[in-house]
Amino acid sequence: MKQLGEMLQRFDRELEARRVLPPSDDLLSRMVHSEAMGQLPPLERLANIALLIVAGNDTTRNSISGLVEALHLYPEELEKLRADPTLSTNASQEIIRWQSPVTHMRRTATADVEVGGQLIRQGEKIVMWYISGNRDESVFPNAERFDVTRENARRHIAFGHGIHRCVGARLAEVQIAAVIDEIVSRRLRVVPVGAPERLASPFLHGFNAMPVRLEQD
Ligand code: HEM
Numbered sequence: 001m002k003q004l005g006e007m008l009q010r011f012d013r014e015l016e017a018r019r020v021l022p023p024s025d026d027l028l029s030r031m032v033h034s035e036a037m038g039q040l041p042p043l044e045r046l047a048n049i050a051l052l053i054v055a056g057n058d059t060t061r062n063s064i065s066g067l068v069e070a071l072h073l074y075p076e077e078l079e080k081l082r083a084d085p086t087l088s089t090n091a092s093q094e095i096i097r098w099q100s101p102v103t104h105m106r107r108t109a110t111a112d113v114e115v116g117g118q119l120i121r122q123g124e125k126i127v128m129w130y131i132s133g134n135r136d137e138s139v140f141p142n143a144e145r146f147d148v149t150r151e152n153a154r155r156h157i158a159f160g161h162g163i164h165r166c167v168g169a170r171l172a173e174v175q176i177a178a179v180i181d182e183i184v185s186r187r188l189r190v191v192p193v194g195a196p197e198r199l200a201s202p203f204l205h206g207f208n209a210m211p212v213r214l215e216q217d
Pocket residue numbers: 051052055056057059060063096100101102105130158159160161162163164165166167168169171172
């Protein structure tokens with residue numbers, strides 16, 4: 001909480017500095033000059049900023065580290081990408097499925113509903129394990145395998161579903177595809193040089209550290 005408080009103060013300073021300047025094209029300037037977000041109460045301001053930081057950083061970062069691990073486990077997938085660089089778009093979807101950096105969200109049922117033979121009553125809270133759905137063998141055969149040519153990779157649910165589906169989904173896909181494009185066009189191999197240090201979190205599926213060496217061929 002102390003760190004969150006410090007973060008809020010820091011962002012408040014950044015926001016106020018921009019409030020007195022003409023609107024510009026950076027995110028905080030856009031926030032502070034917008035009708036919807038210019039005057040948020042502190043808790044909402046903090047929630048929105050924290051959301052952007054966690055949602056826009058931990059997710060793509062851990063997907064990219066996951067990519068390093070996946071290409072290490074399945075080196076032939078890099079060869080497929082090198083043979084056909086247009087696969088990077090699909091590979092981006094596939095690594096988001098395979099890694100599923102946000103493991104779950106919770107919802108409260110607004111009505112009685114039956115899912116997979118299980119009755120969920122109105123008002124009950126449920127946890128939606130995206131990471132489990134993304135390993136559903138009835139949808140993704142050989143689900144544990146990272147496969148850049150997987151035909152239905154984009155059917156993954158790592159971005160959630162419905163009205164709150166990730167607002168940054170396209171940005172994330174484009175960003176990760178750009179990393180893959182660079183690895184391929186520069187003929188890089190990102191080689192792990194030690195076991196990755198995994199993040200102990202039930203919410204984020206990711207890494208604290210992933211030591212690597214870059215090789216070029
Ligand atoms: C691989 C990358 C990403 C994954 C797997 C991911 C996953 C998710 C998930 C699971 C949700 C919740 C969906 C729900 O509650 O139904 C979400 C929401 C959100 N994400 Fe992402 N995200 C990613 C990248 C990003 C990026 C790059 C940004 C912004 C720069 C972003 C911003 C947000 C925001 C603002 C929300 C809240 C949307 C709302 O509640 O209406 N995300 N994301």
